Amino acid sequence: MSASSRIPPIAQPFVGDRAKIALDLVEDFVERVCIPAEPVFSAQLGHGRERWNANPAILEDLKSKARQMGLWNMFLPKNHFSQGAGFSNLEYGLMAEYLGRSRLASEATNNSAPDTGNMEVLATYGNDSQKQLWLAPLLKGEIRSAFLMTEPDVASSDATNIQLSMRREGNEYILNGSKWWASGVGDPRCKIYIVMGKSSPDHIDPYRQQSIILVPVGTPGIKIHRMLTVYGYDDSPAGHGHVTFENVRVPASNLILGEGRGFEIMQGRLGPGRIHHAMRTIGAAEKALEWLIARVNDDRKKTFGKPLSAHAVLLEWIARSRIEIDAARLIVINAAIKIDQGDAKSALKEIAEAKILVPQSALTVIDRAVQAFGAAGVSQDTPLAYLWALVRTLRIADGPDEVHLQQLGKRENSTRKHEIIPRLDWQYKESERLLAARGLKSNL
Numbered sequence: 001m002s003a004s005s006r007i008p009p010i011a012q013p014f015v016g017d018r019a020k021i022a023l024d025l026v027e028d029f030v031e032r033v034c035i036p037a038e039p040v041f042s043a044q045l046g047h048g049r050e051r052w053n054a055n056p057a058i059l060e061d062l063k064s065k066a067r068q069m070g071l072w073n074m075f076l077p078k079n080h081f082s083q084g085a086g087f088s089n090l091e092y093g094l095m096a097e098y099l100g101r102s103r104l105a106s107e108a109t110n111n112s113a114p115d116t117g118n119m120e121v122l123a124t125y126g127n128d129s130q131k132q133l134w135l136a137p138l139l140k141g142e143i144r145s146a147f148l149m150t151e152p153d154v155a156s157s158d159a160t161n162i163q164l165s166m167r168r169e170g171n172e173y174i175l176n177g178s179k180w181w182a183s184g185v186g187d188p189r190c191k192i193y194i195v196m197g198k199s200s201p202d203h204i205d206p207y208r209q210q211s212i213i214l215v216p217v218g219t220p221g222i223k224i225h226r227m228l229t230v231y232g233y234d235d236s237p238a239g240h241g242h243v244t245f246e247n248v249r250v251p252a253s254n255l256i257l258g259e260g261r262g263f264e265i266m267q268g269r270l271g272p273g274r275i276h277h278a279m280r281t282i283g284a285a286e287k288a289l290e291w292l293i294a295r296v297n298d299d300r301k302k303t304f305g306k307p308l309s310a311h312a313v314l315l316e317w318i319a320r321s322r323i324e325i326d327a328a329r330l331i332v333i334n335a336a337i338k339i340d341q342g343d344a345k346s347a348l349k350e351i352a353e354a355k356i357l358v359p360q361s362a363l364t365v366i367d368r369a370v371q372a373f374g375a376a377g378v379s380q381d382t383p384l385a386y387l388w389a390l391v392r393t394l395r396i397a398d399g400p401d402e403v404h405l406q407q408l409g410k411r412e413n414s415t416r417k418h419e420i421i422p423r424l425d426w427q428y429k430e431s432e433r434l435l436a437a438r439g440l441k442s443n444l
């Protein structure tokens with residue numbers, strides 16, 4: 001069965017013929033080209049320090065193949081941007097699920113984070129010169145980029161805490177401070193940092209104190225202090241860096257949108273892109289389920305005389321995984337349709353639901369697959385250990401679960417209480433009236 005014939009019925013009316021063709025191409029590209037190329041990528045990365053200078057040739061091969069197939073920049077939805085491949089957010093979401101099955105596929109098709117969010121920023125808020133200098137090469141996949149917001153000394157999930165100092169002097173800003181978890185800074189192809197700093201620390205409105213500025217890589221005063229690991233994985237060559245800024249001078253014209261507009265950009269960053277991680281994570285969960293099914297049917301590895309598939313508990317894992325993935329996919333599809341019909345702002349509830357539910361469901365599925373493989377499941381011999389680490393980080397990196405839960409809970413409570421309480425009150429009184437009219441007393 002092809003990918004297009006597996007589109008859930010609820011999504012079918014929203015998917016055009018061109019997207020169905022592309023979806024089948026994406027599946028083919030991921031399964032037949034990208035996944036078999038993963039060991040080549042790993043071998044070309046090499047070992048030790050050379051991993052940070054590597055530009056694995058296989059990736060460029062995959063990129064040119066993807067371009068030939070017309071699989072390029074699908075992430076920029078047609079309702080919101082003119083620079084993309086002309087698909088809706090939902091159509092891309094269905095494709096992203098397949099991209100999430102391979103660690104190479106997103107970059108091979110120029111749909112990988114953090115470049116996607118950074119391209120959205122430049123396309124939405126950049127001026128003509130910024131677009132020409134940075135957006136154009138990013139769209140072509142010629143360079144890569146990083147987004148530097150999180151800082152080691154403050155709780156960065158509350159962005160009002162951001163401290164990196166941006167002081168204006170003449171036609172320049174002078175940057176001093178420290179950032180970490182800057183994904184992509186290790187990559188030799190990373191040429192531009194999008195940096196959030198505090199330009200007006202005394203502004204009365206805490207949401208107008210921050211600005212966002214473009215800092216070319218190699219500007220004097222920037223130091224990549226160290227690279228961080230994620231459960232031991234270095235994620236090279238892109239990696240996640242701890243970067244320090246010491247009297248870094250940047251032209252004031254590099255400011256995006258204007259001074260004090262940092263929060264506005266942050267809120268707009270990842271407009272439609274806010275659920276890209278969730279979309280890909282569905283694919284990661286599907287992949288884990290496939291490995292689980294492969295393991296329980298491995299006749300070489302029987303326990304107590306039976307293959308694992310003959311043990312009821314394993315079949316229950318498969319069933320539960322199927323249900324959880326399908327439910328998570330529907331949540332993502334719903335959010336994608338809502339974004340297509342309006343914008344990310346009008347879909348905050350649906351986006352939060354996807355961000356909270358999808359990584360948790362996927363982790364449960366991946367963990368079952370790890371367990372079914374026994375010790376092999378935690379090793380490099382299956383993709384499961386890496387998938388688990390990758391998806392686990394999303395519960396922090398894509399905004400901590402607790403922040404999404406708090407926002408969703410607040411919104412649900414404040415929007416519904418005014419309707420629910422009077423209705424329940426009315427129902428109670430109406431029951432009293434019905435009982436009294438019949439001369440009855442409640443026996444409940």
Ligand SMILES: Cc1cc2nc3c(=O)[nH]c(=O)nc-3n(C[C@H](O)[C@H](O)[C@H](O)COP(=O)(O)OP(=O)(O)OC[C@H]3O[C@@H](n4cnc5c(N)ncnc54)[C@H](O)[C@@H]3O)c2cc1C
Pocket residue numbers: 114146147148149150151154155156157158180181182183184230240393396397398399400401402403406
């Ligand atoms: C793999 C990876 C890649 C990343 N890439 C980037 C990147 O490219 N650029 C970048 O700028 N950052 C990046 N980050 C950082 C990420 O955005 C932050 O880690 C995240 O925003 C949380 O900030 P923090 O780590 O400072 O945690 P804190 O803000 O200190 O929060 C710690 C914990 O406090 C709890 N908490 C926070 N708020 C609430 C609340 N309202 N209610 C209850 N509990 C709460 C949560 O459990 C949370 O996990 C990345 C992180 C990871 C792991």
